[in-house]
Amino acid sequence: MTGWRARLLFFLALLLGWQALYSLHLWPPYLFPSSWSVASSLGLGFADGSFPLAILVSLRRILIGYAISLVVGVPLGLLIGRVRLLQETLGTVILGLQALPSICWLPLAILWFGLSERAILFVVVMGAVLSICLSAVDGVRNTPPLYLRAARTMGAEGWPLYWRVILPAALPALITGMKLGWSFAWRSLMAGELLYVSLGLGQLLTLGRELNDMGRVMAVMLVIVVLGLIVDRLLFAPAERLVRERWGLNLGS
């Protein structure tokens, strides 16, 4: 419980420090808002329905984009991990493309899809799919050789070997990749929404800036942080914990 208490105290101190800094009036309020104005923007945003709407729009986008990324990325990665030729060709391309921040796809996406939902989804998918795919490749390639030997001496070859040994052995890497993919998707979505009018949380940020309403901007940032944390804590952390415990952390041995 001391951990909780310490954390609570720390955040209180942070808040107080913020308020103290604000009350020195070093910067005008439209550059450095008070914690109160952030809180009231937060309340207002939820009261007038603009925040819930933006949250729904953004969540819908990321869910669709992320689902597409999983459906494409996981099977592709599993395939590339096993087929040498694909690894040397497609694998290299994917590795290279991963160096490209996904928001760089936006100009192309707008040309191809117009200022539409699909353009944003495209950017989200490009953000997530590559890292998901590469983690799947890694997971498959790093199957402990001992598991393979053990399975083969028991008569497992071909498809059963893949399905019942390689795939489960790759699961920890897959989950790490899925988590990574989610955070990339989230970043890509925010970047995409910031760059053109599109509803969603990113647009609220742009709007706040245009209205010189820093309280609102920071309130939206807070919402984005909290959403990210919730997904991480509720979805990925339990899955990771389970796998880490069961796989015994000793993947190599």
Place this chain on the structure above:
Amino acid sequence: MNPKLEVVGIRKVFATPRRTTQALGGVTFNVEAGEFVCVLGPSGCGKTTLLNVIAGLERPTQGEVRMDGAPVLAPGRERVVIFQEAALFPWLTVRSNVEFGLRLLSLSPRERARRVEEYLQLVGMRGFERVYIHEISGGMKQRVALARALALNPQVLLMDEPFAALDAQSRDTLHAELQSIWAQTGTTILFVTHNVREALVLGTRVLLMSARPGQIKHEYPVRIPRPRHIEDYALVDAAQEVLADLREEVLRAEEEAGYDRLAR
């Protein structure tokens, strides 16, 4: 009638661009059905390589392994290997691990369940069916690995220093149990170890391997009555003789390692 297992002139050379290492320099021996043969040798003499070749997991550079007269070309469930690390699958429960090989056969679910039960009983692991692998001790893991292998009714059980990583007590218990399991099932066992007394406790015959390149240097029939224990007088006596021979090979192995270092 053919011997259960014939190992004929196995040579194995590992070649890398930098250097070539001859791991096995012509290993020849037979194992009769129902025998419990221990291959004893200093570390690095190629014991594990030999076992892998017999298992079909590695191809020999030269020579042939035959089982019931037919050449061994690939791994198969009639020659199941038990490794030093139990190599159980952590994502499966004890029950599912034992079931792993059985699922690849076309057995009725009932027959499968019966065999799982039977072999978990045999290794004393009933009651642990639903437990995951990370929850059991090293000794228990090897028991499960044993059950998983035996459930497939292998013709030959190949064991690669399966007890080397265990504490002395677990090892003692498993020595006793493996003897009784062998007596009950009559499975032919080829057991690789670097421990003289372990070889003498378990084997009906001990084959001493030389330092690299590995060859069979000597053969000792073991006539001590069972059940044997690692502290039995007769066994300790017999161990003296074998130890002297083994020590020679250990020294040779170290010498060679020294030359290797100089040569580099």
